[in-house]
Amino acid sequence: MEAKHSMEAKNFMEEKPSIEKTQSMEEKELHVVKKHKDTVFRMLYNDREKLLELYNALNGTVYENTGELEICTLENAIYMGFKNDVSFLFDSEMCLYEHQSSFNPNMPLRDLFYISRQLQKYVVGKTLYSSKLVQIPVPRFVVFYNGTQEQPERRLLRLSDAFEKKVSSPELEVTVTMLNINLGKNRELMEKCKTLREYCMFVECIRKYAAQMDIEEAVEHAVTECIRNDILADFLSAQRAEVIAMSIFEYNEEEEMKKIRADEFSVGRETGKAEGKEEGKAEGKAEFVLDLLENLGEIPDSLRERILSESDLLLLKKWFSEAVKAKTVGEFMEQAGLSENT
16 A cells, blocks of 8 residues: 555644644534443444454455554544544545444435545645645445344445436535345355354344343343354454443434334424424425335335325325335335236
8 A cells, every 4th residue: 555645644643732622623513422332233343353354255355464454433523413434544445434323324324424524534634725636535324224224235325426416427426335144145245244143143143032031031042142242252252241232222223213203293293283284294294104115125106206295194104004014115015006007
């Protein structure tokens, strides 16, 4: 790797007092929240060897020198209400890796905010007003999905999908690769990356026990079983108490989000409530149904139009219940008595 890149990475990691003061003021403007609860995935991949193993598995490379990898995750901060799990500089690339247990179509926009902040730090001390081109690392965005709702093995999420008006050649684009890492998915990647494979086995073990007992007891059983079966054994043994606390928090957080969605659905959209119009409430409920279906895969245009055109609140409530239970869009359509030609 070039010495120039190593020097830039080193400078990037070193923060001057005056810069820190400026960044602190900027952070307030960006609604930064400190001391966010950590995750097992982030803790696991705060290890350079494991991170390089994952990078090699994703890119088909065989790099071995972990000293050239610079972790640059913005520590203890959430920008615009979220934070990135792992960010690092390597081989002139700035990689943002994120773990998600639910599908989020807004990842390109989130990553745009995050990479902008990272690049601001990267070019500190350089002028952007000269005739000399300021070089930056290549941004790479990957989401590792292991939620319970069905998703394809690989899916590309684009910022342009969120544009209010569709354009053939977007002048600004961010592309995020979402990889389904549930057991049985992306087998080639899993074979190449032992740590990621065992992480997925650990999560699956928690789910198995959570279906039979309280989450606190389920996590205890899962950690014990994984250590016994040499699954993340060293990591779990060394960090047992913290991993258990994090796992319980993550599980409860995911369950709480499901409850919030259900509560939001029950009251309809805020605009519908404020106006007191049945059509406003129906529109809100229809969009909650579509939000759930987005997690299951592509929604046919005819189905989307049919749901948005429905004004019967009782029928929309029934569809919402079916969408919560369904594992695929096709299953929802079958249970709801809808077809693509509806």
